[in-house]
Each structure stands twice: as C-alpha cells, then as structure tokens.
Amino acid sequence: MAKQNLIALEEDDRIAAAAARLSMDRREFLQFCAALATTLGLPQGADAAVAEAVATKKRPSVIWLHFQECTGCTESILRAEHPTLEKLILDVISLDYHETLFAAAGHQVEAARRTAMAENKGQYILVVEGAIPTRDNGIYCKIGGKTAIELLTECAADAAAVIAIGSCASWGGMPSTDPNPTGARGVDKILGKPVVTIPGCPPNPYNFLSTVVHFLTFGKLPEVDHLGRPKFAYSRLIHENCERRAHFDAGRFAMEFGDEGHRKGHCLYKLGCKGPETYANCSVIMFGDAGAGTWPVACGHPCIGCTEQGVGFSKPIHTVAKLKNIEPSAFLPRISEEKGIGATLGSAAVLAAVAGAAAGAGAMAAKNLGLSHKAEEMEKAKREDSKATESTEV
Amino acid sequence: MTTRRDFLRGCLAGSAAAATAVLPETACARDTLQRPPEALGLLYDATLCVGCQACVAACKRVNENPAEFTTVDHLWDTPLDTSGHTFNLIKMYRHGTMATKDAEENGFSFMKTSCMHCADPSCVSACPVSAMTKNPLTGIVGYDPDACIGCRYCVAACPFGIPKYQYDSPTGKIGKCELCRHRHQDGHYSACAEVCPTGATLFGRTDDLLAEAKRRLSLKPGEWTTIPRGRLRHAGEKALAGGEDGKGEKHRHGWRDEPDQSYQAQLGNYLQHVYGETEYGGTQVLKLSAVNFQKVGLPDLPPKSSAATSETIQHTLYGGLVMPIVVLAGLTWVARRNVVPEADEEKGGQP
Numbered sequence: 020m021a022k023q024n025l026i027a028l029e030e031d032d033r034i035a036a037a038a039a040r041l042s043m044d045r046r047e048f049l050q051f052c053a054a055l056a057t058t059l060g061l062p063q064g065a066d067a068a069v070a071e072a073v074a075t076k077k078r079p080s081v082i083w084l085h086f087q088e089c090t091g092c093t094e095s096i097l098r099a100e101h102p103t104l105e106k107l108i109l110d111v112i113s114l115d116y117h118e119t120l121f122a123a124a125g126h127q128v129e130a131a132r133r134t135a136m137a138e139n140k141g142q143y144i145l146v147v148e149g150a151i152p153t154r155d156n157g158i159y160c161k162i163g164g165k166t167a168i169e170l171l172t173e174c175a176a177d178a179a180a181v182i183a184i185g186s187c188a189s190w191g192g193m194p195s196t197d198p199n200p201t202g203a204r205g206v207d208k209i210l211g212k213p214v215v216t217i218p219g220c221p222p223n224p225y226n227f228l229s230t231v232v233h234f235l236t237f238g239k240l241p242e243v244d245h246l247g248r249p250k251f252a253y254s255r256l257i258h259e260n261c262e263r264r265a266h267f268d269a270g271r272f273a274m275e276f277g278d279e280g281h282r283k284g285h286c287l288y289k290l291g292c293k294g295p296e297t298y299a300n301c302s303v304i305m306f307g308d309a310g311a312g313t314w315p316v317a318c319g320h321p322c323i324g325c326t327e328q329g330v331g332f333s334k335p336i337h338t339v340a341k342l343k344n345i346e347p348s349a350f351l352p353r354i355s356e357e358k359g360i361g362a363t364l365g366s367a368a369v370l371a372a373v374a375g376a377a378a379g380a381g382a383m384a385a386k387n388l389g390l391s392h393k394a395e396e397m398e399k400a401k402r403e404d405s406k407a408t409e410s411t412e413v
Numbered sequence: 414m415t416t417r418r419d420f421l422r423g424c425l426a427g428s429a430a431a432a433t434a435v436l437p438e439t440a441c442a443r444d445t446l447q448r449p450p451e452a453l454g455l456l457y458d459a460t461l462c463v464g465c466q467a468c469v470a471a472c473k474r475v476n477e478n479p480a481e482f483t484t485v486d487h488l489w490d491t492p493l494d495t496s497g498h499t500f501n502l503i504k505m506y507r508h509g510t511m512a513t514k515d516a517e518e519n520g521f522s523f524m525k526t527s528c529m530h531c532a533d534p535s536c537v538s539a540c541p542v543s544a545m546t547k548n549p550l551t552g553i554v555g556y557d558p559d560a561c562i563g564c565r566y567c568v569a570a571c572p573f574g575i576p577k578y579q580y581d582s583p584t585g586k587i588g589k590c591e592l593c594r595h596r597h598q599d600g601h602y603s604a605c606a607e608v609c610p611t612g613a614t615l616f617g618r619t620d621d622l623l624a625e626a627k628r629r630l631s632l633k634p635g636e637w638t639t640i641p642r643g644r645l646r647h648a649g650e651k652a653l654a655g656g657e658d659g660k661g662e663k664h665r666h667g668w669r670d671e672p673d674q675s676y677q678a679q680l681g682n683y684l685q686h687v688y689g690e691t692e693y694g695g696t697q698v699l700k701l702s703a704v705n706f707q708k709v710g711l712p713d714l715p716p717k718s719s720a721a722t723s724e725t726i727q728h729t730l731y732g733g734l735v736m737p738i739v740v741l742a743g744l745t746w747v748a749r750r751n752v753v754p755e756a757d758e759e760k761g762g763q764p
Binding site: 267268269270271272274275286288289338339341342345347348350351352353354355356 | 465466470489491492494502504506514523524607608611642672678679708710
C-alpha cells in the first residue's frame with residue numbers, strides 16, 4: 020500500500036478487515052495505530068505505516084516465558100483497554116506459548132512451544148517475564164523439568180528478538196533484592212548479550228506493545244539506551260514531566276501523609292518520591308492503563324522507582340531520592356552579573372560633541388551678554404551725549 | 414613678621430600636639446563584636462543545593478515582594494542580583510563546559526546570596542539613625558523603615574552588597590533579609606530553609622549550625638551521613654505540649670512542630686573552611702562550598718570587622734571631643750601668630 024496518509028487508509032478493505040478482527044470500528048482502529056506511533060515518538064506518516072503493518076503483515080509469533088515473577092506484567096497487559104489487549108495478543112500478534120493464558124497444559128503445551136519455535140525459526144519474538152535463578156544450577160525455577168536457564172537459552176537461540184518485560188526480567192527486580200537467595204538475575208546476564216528491556220513493576224502495557232509493533236512495522240526493534248530500554252519510553256525522568264513538578268519548584272511539599280500539603284496535592288519528594296532518579300514515562304502515559312489520574316503520584320503516593328535498578332526494591336520507600344537532573348540552569352544569574360555595557364566609542368563621541376556644543380554655546384552666550392551690555396552702555400552714552408548737546412543748544 | 418617657614422613650623426607643631434593627644438586614646442580601641450550566644454542563622458551547603466530556587470520563590474512570597482523581570486518575555490521572576498525587592502537569590506558559578514557540579518574547572522556551583530547577619534555589621538555601624546539594628550538576643554540585623562532617612566550608607570557599607578534601596582519608588586525603603594523575623598511569632602522560621610527540599614539551607618542557632626558544618630567537614634567526601642532539613646534542633650530542646658504557649662498548637666521552643674525531616678545523603682567534596690566562622694568577627698549565616706569562596710562571590714575578609722576599625726578611628730578622634738579641641742587650639746595658635754597688633758603695625762608700618 021505504502022500510503023503515507025492515515026485518512027486515505029480509511030477506505031481500505033484490509034484496514035476494515037483488521038478492524039473487524041479486533042472488534043473495533045475503522046476509525047477506532049486507526050486512532051489506536053496513531054496513538055501507538057505517537058507513543059513511539061515516530062514522525063508524521065508513521066501512523067499510516069503502523070496501521071498498514073498491523074492490517075496486512077503476518078502476525079509475528081510470540082513465545083512468552085514466565086520465570087521468577089508474580090505474573091503482574093501479564094495481568095497489566097490483560098487489563099489494557101485501548102483496545103482490549105487480549106484481542107491484540109491473540110489477533111495482532113500470534114501468541115504461541117503463554118503459560119497463564121493457555122488452556123492446554125502439560126506435554127501438550129510444551130509441544131505447542133516446540134512446534135512454534137520450529138515453524139518460525141529465526142522469526143519469532145521471545146518475551147521473558149521474571150528473573151532467572153542462577154544459584155545451585157538454577158534449580159529454584161523449573162518448568163516441564165527444565166530449569167529457567169535451560170529454557171531461556173533454548174528459546175533464545177532461534178529468536179529474532181528477545182524482549183525482557185518487567186523489572187525482574189530486565190535486571191532481577193524484586194527477586195534479586197538483597198540477600199538474593201536464589202541468585203536471581205536479568206535476561207541479559209544469562210544470554211550474555213544485550214536485550215530490549217521494558218522495566219517496571221509492572222511496566223505500562225503500551226511500552227511493550229509499541230516495541231512489538233515497531234518490530235512489526237519496521238522489521239527492527241526501537242532505539243534503546245545503554246540498559247536496553249527503548250528510548251521513546253525511558254529517556255526522561257519521571258520528575259521531568261510530573262504533574263506535581265510546579266510544587267517542587269515552588270517549595271511546596273507534603274511532609275506527612277494526610278497533612279495540609281498532601282491534601283492539596285503538593286510535591287511528594289520529602290515523602291521519598293523516587294521520580295527524580297527514575298527513568299520512565301509514567302508521568303506522561305500514566306501507570307498501567309487504568310485511566311487518567313491513577314498513577315501512584317497522582318494517587319498521593321511517592322514513586323518507588325520500580326523501573327530503576329538500585330532504586331526500586333532496594334532503597335527504602337520513604338528514603339529521599341538523589342536528584343539526577345541537577346543541571347546548570349540558563350535562568351540563574353552569574354556570581355557577578357554584568358549590568359549594561361561600557362561606553363562605546365560612538366556614544367563617547369556623541370557625548371563629547373554634546374558637551375563641546377554646550378560649552379561653545381555657553382561661551383558664545385557669555386560673550387554676547389558682554390557685547391549687548393557694551394552696546395547698551397554705548398547707546399546710553401550716545402543718548403546722554405545727544406541730550407548734552409541738546410541742552411547746550413538750548 | 415611671620416615668614417612662611419614660621420607658618421609651616423607652626424602647623425607641624427600643631428599636628429604633633431594632636432598626635433600626642435591621640436596616642437593614649439588608641440588604648441580604648443573598639444574590639445570586633447562577637448555573635449550573641451543565642452544567635453540565629455542559616456547554614457547553606459552548596460554541594461547539597463540542586464538549584465531549584467524554591468527558596469527564592471518562598472522568600473518572595475513571605476516578604477510580599479513582586480517579581481523582577483530581566484527577560485524580554487516577562488514570563489519568569491529572573492532577578493540578576495539581590496535588590497530592594499529580592500532578598501534572596503541563588504546565583505551560579507560557571508566555568509568552561511559546566512559538565513560537573515561543584516567542580517572549579519569545567520564545572521558549576523550554586524551559591525545563595527542573602528544577608529549574612531554579621532556579628533559586627535557594617536550597615537548597623539554606618540546607620541546614622543536607628544533604622545539598622547542588631548537584635549541583642551537573636552543577632553538578627555533588622556531594618557526599621559519608619560526610622561530610615563534614606564541616606565543609603567548601609568548600601569555602601571556592606572562588604573557583601575546586601576542592603577539594597579528601592580530606587581523604583583519615590584518613598585523607597587531598604588530591602589534585605591531579616592531571617593523572616595516577622596514570621597517567628599507564628600512559630601515559622603526562615604522560609605528559605607522551610608521549603609528547601611535537600612536541606613541545603615538549614616535554619617537554627619548559629620552555634621549548632623557551626624557544629625553541624627564542622628561535622629560535615631570532618632567526614633570523608635562521598636560518605637553517607639544524616640543531613641537535617643528545615644530547622645536544626647538544639648540538643649537540649651524538648652517539645653512543648655499543645656496550648657502551653659497559649660496558641661493551642663504544638664510548638665517546640667516557640668517553633669511550630671514539624672516532623673523530623675533528616676535524611677541520608679552523600680557528602681560533597683568540601684573545601685576545609687566554614688565561610689562565616691571568623692570572617693568579620695563571624696557571621697550568623699554560614700556557608701560550605703566545594704568551589705573557592707571568592708569565585709562564588711564571597712569576599713576574602715579579615716577576622717576584624719571594618720566597623721571595629723572605623724569606629725575605633727572615629728571614637729578616638731571624637732572621644733571626649735579631643736580632636737575638635739586640638740584642631741581648634743592649633744587653628745587659634747596659627748591665627749594668633751598671624752595677627753599683628755595695631756600698635757605694632759603702626760610702629761612697623763612707619764619705621
């Protein structure tokens with residue numbers, strides 16, 4: 020199709036078919052694709068490409084593994100509403116193995132996994148949820164008689180892309196908290212190569228979905244940072260776009276839960292909010308997909324920094340965060356601020372000319388004053404002379 | 414006849430007499446005044462400051478000062494320096510790429526600019542009336558606009574350039590930080606310390622603040638330690654029960670009750686000096702910095718205050734009206750030498 024215009028796609032039959040498949044009307048479907056493209060921070064025209072890809076391309080096969088986790092990431096995705104993500108899991112992608120959602124069990128489901136891996140060799144997406152225990156040869160998590168390490172290495176071998184969803188899979192998360200009895204670690208440490216990570220506890224489902232759709236549309240994963248996090252979602256601190264940021268800048272803080280500042284919605288920094296040291300887009304697209312005003316900070320609880328290794332689950336919740344965005348502000352005055360500019364050559368010349376003119380005018384005026392006085396005196400003398408001559412004549 | 418030589422000799426004798434009259438007076442030179450024992454002040458730690466300017470905004474709010482615009486869009490309060498309407502300002506030291514905080518080379522550092530509340534303030538010494546006063550208990554350098562005659566001697570006298578005149582008003586006043594003394598009766602302390610998110614500005618008794626500053630200097634840079642925020646409590650302080658002070662609210666030694674705000678933080682790479690400990694006989698506002706104090710706008714001052722020097726000179730010269738008497742005597746002597754009696758003149762005139 021290669022159309023760059025979303026409106027032109029509205030008449031397209033394939034779009035209509037895809038919309039019907041997702042139980043959405045066409046407009047809703049296109050809006051959804053546009054929203055995904057926006058979340059990804061893609062340029063204009065990409066929305067059409069996304070819609071086209073979702074409508075026409077073969078649904079990518081997804082194998083979803085669960086290790087040391089609480090299934091919160093899956094639950095979060097199941098509760099997404101725009102559209103309901105179970106439709107997306109089943110219709111936008113081909114979910115070929117998922118322990119929570121599969122009706123089948125035992126050998127049947129393991130066979131399904133092997134079949135999907137063989138059929139889509141080198142093309143399927145492997146999604147890992149949960150940390151991998153490494154202590155004592157990884158015996159603390161076994162599925163179908165295989166340890167998490169074995170299962171992960173087996174499934175990752177032929178995968179087109181590996182996505183670690185949630186903080187546990189990304190860097191160990193809660194299971195890796197000190198003293199870490201099972202030796203829980205992130206996916207990248209087991210595979211020994213960087214993977215795309217979507218940290219969060221749970222992460223926003225759209226961050227995951229946008230990553231998958233990016234892969235579907237462009238055939239590659241989105242740009243990531245040094246920790247494998249997609250830049251579209253994790254390049255800014257929560258603090259930077261926080262709705263309570265103005266209160267931080269004005270020094271208005273909640274000091275205790277339920278105090279006046281807390282009731283008025285003031286900044287939660289002094290209650291231990293980790294927004295200033297946590298990279299995530301919760302303050303922009305909220306947490307989960309539970310609707311506006313429902314992310315932790317909006318509810319009145321400080322951010323716990325769940326996406327950030329060394330912050331979430333390791334720093335106590337009410338311990339004050341270290342601000343990561345202390346940057347030299349352009350607004351702050353210098354130590355000694357130059358005020359105005361010195362005299363320029365031109366201004367000095369003008370000033371000198373004015374002063375010279377004034378002095379000249381003064382001198383001339385004084386001279387004239389003398390002259391007029393002299394003239395007056397002469398006139399007077401003349402008049403007196405004439406008077407005198409008149410009187411002598413008389 | 415008086416020759417020029419005689420005249421000069423007379424002058425020399427006069428000044429020598431004046432000098433001998435002055436010499437014994439120097440023994441009663443005024444010493445640099447010290448902080449009162451209960452002096453209140455602030456401790457500003459530049460390494461903890463994040464440059465959020467919450468203190469600047471809070472200072473404006475509680476002192477009811479208007480915003481000052483220096484940008485064309487007139488959007489933000491952006492004063493370039495303290496003024497008659499800006500008593501507190503965070504300034505920034507800039508060098509090179511400004512890559513590292515609290516680094517002198519290619520770095521940046523914040524510095525709070527507000528009244529230092531000197532132990533021996535020049536502004537109080539210079540004030541010809543009683544508009545600038547130092548409270549004998551709290552040591553707060555306060556300003557009384559009703560007594561002020563608008564001479565602005567305090568503006569010229571301050572080594573930190575703090576008192577500023579409101580030139581924009583025909584009935585201008587002096588504007589300067591008074592440690593929010595107008596809020597003390599409600600149990601509130603300095604607004605800048607009250608709002609500071611990191612404890613970079615801390616309010617308390619200067620003795621306690623100095624001890625806290627020295628504790629920070631004694632620890633290793635990067636070490637984790639407890640940093641108090643808001644108001645530093647005095648060691649012997651206990652909470653007053655509600656109603657004890659007749660205000661119905663729970664206060665601590667007259668201060669409003671607040672939850673303990675101290676937190677764990679890593680210490681900065683301080684210069685081993687507490688600015689304000691000895692400068693000018695000590696100031697009640699103390700400062701810690703990782704960047705040279707002169708580079709962040711704090712002058713290198715001797716432990717002797719200029720108020721002590723100037724008052725010693727003035728009081729010596731005018732003490733017991735010695736100088737006026739000596740000068741008058743000298744002038745009289747010179748005048749008498751130059752007066753020739755009429756009789757002599759007649760004689761001399763017609764030899």
